[in-house]
Amino acid sequence: MEDLLKPDYGVLVLTICNFLLLVYLLKKFAWNRIIGGLEQREQQIADDKKQAQQARAQAEEIKQELDAKLAQISEEASKKIQQAVSMGETQKNQLLEEAKAQAENLIAQAKVQIQAEKDKALADVKNQIVSTAMLAAAQVVQQQINQDSAQKVVEKVLADVQGK
Amino acid sequence: MDVAEIISHHILDHDWGVTLAGFRLPITTHTVTLFAVSVVLFLGLYWISLRRQSRRGRLLTTLMEEYVVFIRDGLVLPNMGQEGKRFLPYFCTLFLFVLFCALAGLVPNMKTATSNISVTAALALCSGGLILYCGLKFHGFVGFLKGFIPSGTPGWLVPLIFPLEVVSLIIKVCVLAIRLFANMLSGHMVLICLLLIVFVVGQMHIAAGAGALLPAMGLELFMTCLEILVAFLQAYVFTLLTTIFAGSVIHTH
Numbered sequence: 001m002e003d004l005l006k007p008d009y010g011v012l013v014l015t016i017c018n019f020l021l022l023v024y025l026l027k028k029f030a031w032n033r034i035i036g037g038l039e040q041r042e043q044q045i046a047d048d049k050k051q052a053q054q055a056r057a058q059a060e061e062i063k064q065e066l067d068a069k070l071a072q073i074s075e076e077a078s079k080k081i082q083q084a085v086s087m088g089e090t091q092k093n094q095l096l097e098e099a100k101a102q103a104e105n106l107i108a109q110a111k112v113q114i115q116a117e118k119d120k121a122l123a124d125v126k127n128q129i130v131s132t133a134m135l136a137a138a139q140v141v142q143q144q145i146n147q148d149s150a151q152k153v154v155e156k157v158l159a160d161v162q163g164k
Numbered sequence: 165m166d167v168a169e170i171i172s173h174h175i176l177d178h179d180w181g182v183t184l185a186g187f188r189l190p191i192t193t194h195t196v197t198l199f200a201v202s203v204v205l206f207l208g209l210y211w212i213s214l215r216r217q218s219r220r221g222r223l224l225t226t227l228m229e230e231y232v233v234f235i236r237d238g239l240v241l242p243n244m245g246q247e248g249k250r251f252l253p254y255f256c257t258l259f260l261f262v263l264f265c266a267l268a269g270l271v272p273n274m275k276t277a278t279s280n281i282s283v284t285a286a287l288a289l290c291s292g293g294l295i296l297y298c299g300l301k302f303h304g305f306v307g308f309l310k311g312f313i314p315s316g317t318p319g320w321l322v323p324l325i326f327p328l329e330v331v332s333l334i335i336k337v338c339v340l341a342i343r344l345f346a347n348m349l350s351g352h353m354v355l356i357c358l359l360l361i362v363f364v365v366g367q368m369h370i371a372a373g374a375g376a377l378l379p380a381m382g383l384e385l386f387m388t389c390l391e392i393l394v395a396f397l398q399a400y401v402f403t404l405l406t407t408i409f410a411g412s413v414i415h416t417h
Contacts, residue, residue, distance in 0.1 A: 003176055004349070008282045010190030011177065015198060015277075015286035019261060022202045027253035030209035031232075035252060038229040 132161050167360055174356045175349060177280050194277040201264045201277070232256055239404055243411035247302060254294065259403045262287065266348055266395035270388060279348040281341065288341035291406040295333070299413040311416035336409050340402060347398050351391045358384045
């Protein structure tokens with residue numbers, strides 16, 4: 001059992017040679033390829049990630065721009081609607097005033113026309129009354145009748161006028 | 165053959181006695197195992213690296229890439245920094261070599277090469293060489309020697325601290341060898357002792373030996389599982405400690 005701790009220098013040297021040769025061969029024929037492939041894949045992933053981050057940043061920027069534009073458009077639309085409403089209100093008031101003025105004008109014209117018609121009718125009535133009176137007077141004078149018959153004639157004339 | 169002889173036979177290296185022109189060639193069971201492990205590792209990894217395009221190859225390559233990431237991000241970079249990346253192939257090989265040497269001992273008719281002090285000493289010397297190389301490469305000869313003196317040490321303490329630090333580094337390398345050797349040896353001693361329970365008890369009475377068979381087999385199975393765990397653990401510890409020691413030389417006080 002004491003041989004357990006007794007070093008065998010031949011084994012030691014052979015092991016060192018064996019191990020270092022294995023390290024060299026594996027590095028040359030296996031690890032370089034595997035590590036190279038791994039680093040290539042990691043680089044690709046890093047590039048993809050970077051591109052994705054850039055694309056995301058660009059998308060964020062575009063979104064912000066669009067949001068700003070949308071806000072601006074919304075504000076402009078709101079202003080325009082407000083302007084249109086106030087313009088409509090002004091036009092409505094204007095139209096109402098014009099209509100009112102026109103109506104008043106028409107009413108005034110109608111009144112004037114009615115007054116004229118009324119005056120004309122009154123004048124006609126007056127003229128007829130005068131002409132009837134003149135006619136009655138002429139008949140009275142022509143017939144030289146008494147008071148009763150004159151009264152009858154006048155009443156008849158008046159009845160005729162009312163009948164007309 | 166007594167118990168001690170059986171245990172010795174199971175654990176000790178056996179020289180095949182090959183000589184060439186009067187010079188003894190160290191062809192032993194352990195060196196043959198080392199060679200077999202090296203061949204398997206080389207052919208296996210070479211095959212995997214070549215079969216990157218095929219579907220099965222991609223799977224194995226991905227597995228190996230994950231292994232490299234584990235060594236790189238788990239051991240090398242945290243302990244050695246970016247400077248350690250150039251030594252990544254060394255550490256990747258070291259971990260697999262120690263692991264496969266330990267696992268080989270669980271295969272029938274093969275030996276655990278790392279239960280030989282010469283083999284673990286050789287691996288520790290390689291790690292020691294790497295540590296020296298790192299110190300000289302990154303700090304130069306004078307800088308490397310200065311690294312042994314912690315900053316802020318009073319001048320009169322330097323003659324005392326310097327040899328202590330040098331001895332400390334040598335001890336660290338020796339500890340690497342002894343830890344791996346002791347762990348692997350003890351595991352195998354336990355395994356053979358458990359097996360011997362059956363024969364020892366059987367010598368007292370054949371029925372007792374038969375009765376001890378099942379418990380001994382159960383314990384043997386448990387210890388074998390533990391040995392697999394220990395194989396991974398020791399490979400990890402050996403690689404981890406090497407990266408820590410090399411890192412402490414690269415990034416001095």
